[in-house]
Amino acid sequence: MLNSLRTGLNLHRLILLLAFSATLITFLNSYYSSYQVQKQQLINETLNNHKAYAAKLVSATDNFLLAAQQQLAYVGKILEADFNNQELINAETERLRLQTNSFNSTIIVNKKGNILGVSPASLNLQNLKVDSFGTKAALSYRRPMISEPYISMAGNLLIFMSQPLFDKTGEFIGYVGGTLYLKRASILNELLQVHYYQDGSYLYVVDENNRLLYHPNKHRIGEQVFDNKVIESVLSGHAGTQNVKNSQGIEMLAGYAPLSVAPWGVVTQRPLQSTLAPLDNLMWQVFLRTAPIGLFTFILIWVLARLISQPLKQLAETASTLDRPTTSQELKQLRSWYYESNELRNAMLKGVGLLQSKIGLLRQEAQTDPLTCLHNRRSLDIRLSQLMAQRCPFAVLAIDIDHFKRVNDDFGHDIGDLVLQSLAKLLVDATREGDVVARTGGEEFIVIMPKVTAKRAYQLAERLRMQVSEYYIEPVGCINVSIGISGWPLEQLSIEDVMKLADQALYKAKKTGRNRCVLDATFCQDLPLVSEVPVLE
Incomplete structure (x- = not known):
């Protein structure tokens, strides 16, 4: 768009063309009329x-x-x-x-x-x-x-x-x-x-x-x-x-x-x-x-045309970058010295504010689960990619509500949604500020904990499980969750591998009686062999 502005018929050239044409036509007309009158x-x-x-x-x-x-x-x-x-x-x-x-x-x-x-x-x-x-x-x-x-x-x-x-x-x-x-x-x-x-x-x-x-x-x-x-x-x-x-x-x-x-x-x-x-x-x-007077007039027209078109040209060039965070500051620095261009600049500032607000809202909606206001799968993948790019170790907690289908069947989906929202709030309150809590579908949740060892991840998961089992939700009462724990201590593992290992640990927790935490074997190298820690082998 910027190239078309530079090579096309922009306002500066249009003003020059119109002004020069009008001046030239007026000059030629007066010259011709004077010639014809004097000739006759x-x-x-x-x-x-x-x-x-x-x-x-x-x-x-x-x-x-x-x-x-x-x-x-x-x-x-x-x-x-x-x-x-x-x-x-x-x-x-x-x-x-x-x-x-x-x-x-x-x-x-x-x-x-x-x-x-x-x-x-x-x-x-x-x-x-x-x-x-x-x-x-x-x-x-x-x-x-x-x-x-x-x-x-x-x-x-x-x-x-x-x-x-x-x-x-x-x-x-x-x-x-x-x-x-x-x-x-x-x-x-x-x-x-x-x-x-x-x-x-x-x-x-x-x-x-x-x-x-x-x-x-x-x-x-x-x-x-x-x-x-x-x-x-x-x-x-x-x-x-x-x-x-x-x-x-x-x-x-x-x-x-x-x-x-x-x-x-x-x-x-x-x-x-x-x-x-x-x-x-x-x-x-x-x-x-x-x-000489005509030449001076043309120069004056050129200068005035440039002064008039310059603010509008800058506004037009800025219009192609409305999605940039610095656009508002650039617009404020533009010198709009006459009423129309100043009003356009103010309108663009309002528009940029609304646009960026809308973009932020859309970005938030695109990365947020609408029911629980937690991160969704897209946002979760972005955060995981950033952690791996930074070579930062992290733990993954795959959480699933036990027997959630009974809640929907006994109390209805509205109460089921209330349970999901209550669990989401509980997870956010129980985790650290830098942790990522996401809902990945249905009654399934994921918690990402950067710079956490397997032992520490297991302890946090157990504490989280106990808090959920003791939290009363009207009218359902208390619910239980199963948690599968994995992490990224090894560079040869991909995100998909880590997430798959967490799902497998969650599946073992479900299979072995629910309401428990299971730790993936590849992530427990720093743990002492204690019999009370279920490990997925």
């Missing part, structure tokens, strides 16, 4: 920031486009007053491009599609007819227009803005327009690049046909993007935020808003991993700072 807060903050960025950029882009349209309209008013003045056309075309750098190139076209003025002149489009999507669309549209992206006659991917021209009668006479290059440096690119960051954040602009008008990766400008929820939402005229995956499968936090001047949408986004990187570092710092 960081995500929400990032989404809101990008939504604000998108809205701010939309406002700036709307203002830029409105300003560009106002410039075109202003130049248009000047040209409408003197549209046939070539010098004026050339001057206004150049001034429109250079005054604010709003356009990469400018152009003035008459209603037949002939290019009257162009800047820069290096484009070599003077006096040619317009042949690109935007310039041709402006002829038929005849309203302020912002075109879709297209490839110009000079091979540039661009957006074309135009302002129609009318004479005094309201007849369409042509238009003035400007281009915004999408893959080359332009004021639009410079405006959008303000919101590009090195932490992975970037933005892009799409038109109503899902075509990229701006992207940090210039190779993607002009590409059409489908199956993108953010683009679908912003082109539907909605502003907001979303968690999405980009075309490369990277999870992004996106904010978006639509333009009001043009059917475009602006999306600004940042990788989720980049967003959470500062949080990961922060949580690591939190862990490093809380680790």
Whole structure:
């Protein structure tokens, strides 16, 4: 049992396991909850920031486009007053491009599609007819227009803005327009690049046909993007935020808003991993700072668990030795410093007292004849073994009541039991303190007398016989006993041999007339040959 306590799940380990588990779960739960709360807060903050960025950029882009349209309209008013003045056309075309750098190139076209003025002149489009999507669309549209992206006659991917021209009668006479290059440096690119960051954040602009008008990766400008929820939402005229995956499968936090001047949408986004990187570092710092406290807590739990479990462990170990005589003293020495263990110790002390008392009673009952309270055969054998182990000589008196059957028949067994009890008391009173008096069955008794010679044993037996014959027992009267005497003077004899010789001497006493003592011949070597001493030969 003690080995199982040492190798099994004892209270100390159980307390440690429960306390460590509870502490660890609490720590991990708080750490996880804190991480999740801050993560969600960081995500929400990032989404809101990008939504604000998108809205701010939309406002700036709307203002830029409105300003560009106002410039075109202003130049248009000047040209409408003197549209046939070539010098004026050339001057206004150049001034429109250079005054604010709003356009990469400018152009003035008459209603037949002939290019009257162009800047820069290096484009070599003077006096040619317009042949690109935007310039041709402006002829038929005849309203302020912002075109879709297209490839110009000079091979540039661009957006074309135009302002129609009318004479005094309201007849369409042509238009003035400007281009915004999408893959080359332009004021639009410079405006959008303000919101590009090195932490992975970037933005892009799409038109109503899902075509990229701006992207940090210039190779993607002009590409059409489908199956993108953010683009679908912003082109539907909605502003907001979303968690999405980009075309490369990277999870992004996106904010978006639509333009009001043009059917475009602006999306600004940042990788989720980049967003959470500062949080990961922060949580690591939190862990490093809380680790010493956690370690101290674990050590404190270990010490307290040991203090709590130690008394109970000692009580458990003592519980396996409750039958030892020293158990009560060991329990009293145990230090039970808290209420529960002290109460258990007191209960065990009471239990040990009761147990040992019960064991003593059982031991006494196991070695005592219940009728006469004398030693029984088991107790007698134990005492004989001890005497022989100590090499101590002893005499054996085998005693039997003469004609005891008549007592039971004439007076009943209750009176017979009374006779047996009276004889037992008489034997105890007549023998010495160190002698052993036992009832071995029925009316048979054995008396063991240590360190007694044969002569002395015979004298004591005769005195005992005479006392019994003179002792009056109501209502039976006086009884007689026969006694066979043997002993252990010789080492070659066993207990069985000695007891058998005593029985044989008793049998001779019975056979030769009863109410007498007979001494075994092997035990009478120290006796003088006196005729009055019956000897079993």
